[in-house]
Amino acid sequence: MKQDLPPILELKGLVKSFGALQVLKGIDFSVQPGELAFIIGPSGSGKSTLLRCCNRLEEPDGGSVTVDGIDITAPGVDINRLRQKIGMVFQSFNLYPHMTALGNVTLALRKVQGMDKATADAKGRAALERVGLTDKADAYPNQLSGGQQQRVGIARSLALEPLIVLFDEPTSALDPELVGGVLKVMRELRESGMTMVVVSHEMAFARAAADRVVFMDQGQIVEQGPPEEVFGNPKHARLREFLATLADRH
Amino acid sequence: MNPVVNVPPTMSTLDRFLFSFFNPDIAGRYWKAIAEGFVTTTWLGVTVIITGLVVGLALAVARAQHVKPLNFCIIVFADVFRALPPLVIIIILFFAFPYIEMAMSAFTATWLSLSLVLAAFAEEIFWAGILAVPKGQWEAARSTGMSRLETLQHVVLPQAVRMTVPPLTNRVMAITKGTALGSVVALHEILNVSSSASSESGNATPLLVGACAYLILFIPFVWFGRWIETRFAWKR
Numbered sequence: 001m002k003q004d005l006p007p008i009l010e011l012k013g014l015v016k017s018f019g020a021l022q023v024l025k026g027i028d029f030s031v032q033p034g035e036l037a038f039i040i041g042p043s044g045s046g047k048s049t050l051l052r053c054c055n056r057l058e059e060p061d062g063g064s065v066t067v068d069g070i071d072i073t074a075p076g077v078d079i080n081r082l083r084q085k086i087g088m089v090f091q092s093f094n095l096y097p098h099m100t101a102l103g104n105v106t107l108a109l110r111k112v113q114g115m116d117k118a119t120a121d122a123k124g125r126a127a128l129e130r131v132g133l134t135d136k137a138d139a140y141p142n143q144l145s146g147g148q149q150q151r152v153g154i155a156r157s158l159a160l161e162p163l164i165v166l167f168d169e170p171t172s173a174l175d176p177e178l179v180g181g182v183l184k185v186m187r188e189l190r191e192s193g194m195t196m197v198v199v200s201h202e203m204a205f206a207r208a209a210a211d212r213v214v215f216m217d218q219g220q221i222v223e224q225g226p227p228e229e230v231f232g233n234p235k236h237a238r239l240r241e242f243l244a245t246l247a248d249r250h
Numbered sequence: 251m252n253p254v255v256n257v258p259p260t261m262s263t264l265d266r267f268l269f270s271f272f273n274p275d276i277a278g279r280y281w282k283a284i285a286e287g288f289v290t291t292t293w294l295g296v297t298v299i300i301t302g303l304v305v306g307l308a309l310a311v312a313r314a315q316h317v318k319p320l321n322f323c324i325i326v327f328a329d330v331f332r333a334l335p336p337l338v339i340i341i342i343l344f345f346a347f348p349y350i351e352m353a354m355s356a357f358t359a360t361w362l363s364l365s366l367v368l369a370a371f372a373e374e375i376f377w378a379g380i381l382a383v384p385k386g387q388w389e390a391a392r393s394t395g396m397s398r399l400e401t402l403q404h405v406v407l408p409q410a411v412r413m414t415v416p417p418l419t420n421r422v423m424a425i426t427k428g429t430a431l432g433s434v435v436a437l438h439e440i441l442n443v444s445s446s447a448s449s450e451s452g453n454a455t456p457l458l459v460g461a462c463a464y465l466i467l468f469i470p471f472v473w474f475g476r477w478i479e480t481r482f483a484w485k486r
């Protein structure tokens with residue numbers, strides 16, 4: 001992680017409401033190149049909304065979202081071009097069921113970047129290799145396990161050579177025995193220097209791989225720091241309660 | 251004229267039946283006219299299907315752009331033309347439009363009427379298919395930088411169209427059979443030709459030939475619908 005460089009992602013005073021419900025209440029948050037920021041918090045605290053504002057799947061109501069120095073909420077920005085640099089991995093994978101794994105991974109390369117099929121396929125295969133699925137290039141999503149589908153989802157983001165990848169509970173929909181494979185890929189990605197923001201309940205992964213753990217509650221960042229601090233010495237009562245409920249569950 | 255009047259009185263019941271329904275002389279006399287009706291019905295059906303489906307799809311795609319005033323117009327169009335009986339539209343186009351200097355041929359009136367009705371139903375069916383594609387598909391595609399139209403074209407429509415094949419096939423069949431309504435404006439399609447032949451000859455055979463012509467036309471259609479359903483079905 002490079003502390004001295006400008007941040008890859010920077011949120012300033014981010015505000016978002018759904019109707020009368022204010023879900024994000026002025027979030028300031030930045031992520032350095034190569035950093036893995038890990039977001040935790042109770043259900044409904046606004047974690048998904050925060051991630052989705054980072055590529056404008058949700059339109060923020062106020063504040064700014066800057067990616068690699070460009071304010072993506074500014075009027076007139078080419079959001080489709082910017083989104084290619086912001087990968088997103090979904091809890092429910094969201095693979096295209098009518099396309100093979102390779103088709104999923106190369107679609108944006110072919111249709112948005114206008115790459116010819118041979119070049120796109122080569123890039124797509126390289127991305128599938130990074131997630132350990134070289135041999136599944138021609139399989140359709142329904143022929144893959146949940147873990148494999150999620151790794152295709154990761155490859156789909158990686159093929160576009162993003163500056164940052166956002167993960168929204170990437171392992172929550174998986175059977176326990178399939179979680180490890182996905183976390184291993186994420187771990188390797190982190191070691192290759194990718195900047196990542198991960199919303200997840202995999203606390204063991206956070207301890208092992210996160211540079212920083214961010215605790216959100218009721219639309220605010222309540223506490224953040226290195227994993228050993230946040231988990232070992234939580235300062236806020238709400239964080240202590242949250243960690244206690246997690247411990248009860250396991 | 252009652253078609254049975256010409257039956258010679260001395261015939262047995264079976265012979266009377268065969269004479270009236272399977273009369274080779276009569277069939278020989280009228281098959282050419284019915285074949286011409288067959289060509290008209292086929293041509294009408296094909297143009298209705300193409301126009302109706304293309305317009306219906308275009309309207310559904312337009313509706314997916316979420317432009318409020320435009321969507322209002324599309325919804326009004328779909329509701330009106332699904333509610334009106336096609337026969338009423340044919341009669342209005344053929345008999346009322348000449349008063350506003352927009353006279354059209356029987357073929358055009360029938361084609362336009364059925365195309366509008368098919369377009370209205372097809373739009374609703376395609377739209378339902380688009381809505382049935384999970385939101386996550388849009389989000390995944392948009393997050394890779396694809397525009398709304400690109401997403402629709404490459405991700406959403408291929409899935410939506412597969413889902414709409416069964417209801418669409420049924421609707422297309424039902425509306426294409428409406429080509430027979432052209433007979434009320436004297437269009438020389440199968441039904442009109444064979445029923446005039448039947449009254450002219452006082453024999454039911456032309457009607458039976460007409461029915462066979464419909465079978466020849468629509469049975470492959472039924473098979474095509476079944477084939478396309480299995481072809482496009484895929485497991486999730």
Ligand SMILES: Nc1ncnc2c1ncn2[C@@H]1O[C@H](COP(=O)(O)OP(=O)(O)OP(=O)(O)O)[C@@H](O)[C@H]1O
Pocket residue numbers: 018023041042043044045046047048049050
């Ligand atoms: N599209 C929406 N329309 C209305 N309300 C929404 C919408 N999306 C989210 N919300 C509400 O915003 C709040 C925050 O939701 P969000 O999904 O960001 O929480 P979360 O922290 O990701 O929760 P979880 O851990 O359950 O995924 C919730 O109260 C939710 O009901």
Ligand SMILES: [Mg+2]
Pocket residue numbers: 047048049168
């Ligand atoms: Mg969430």
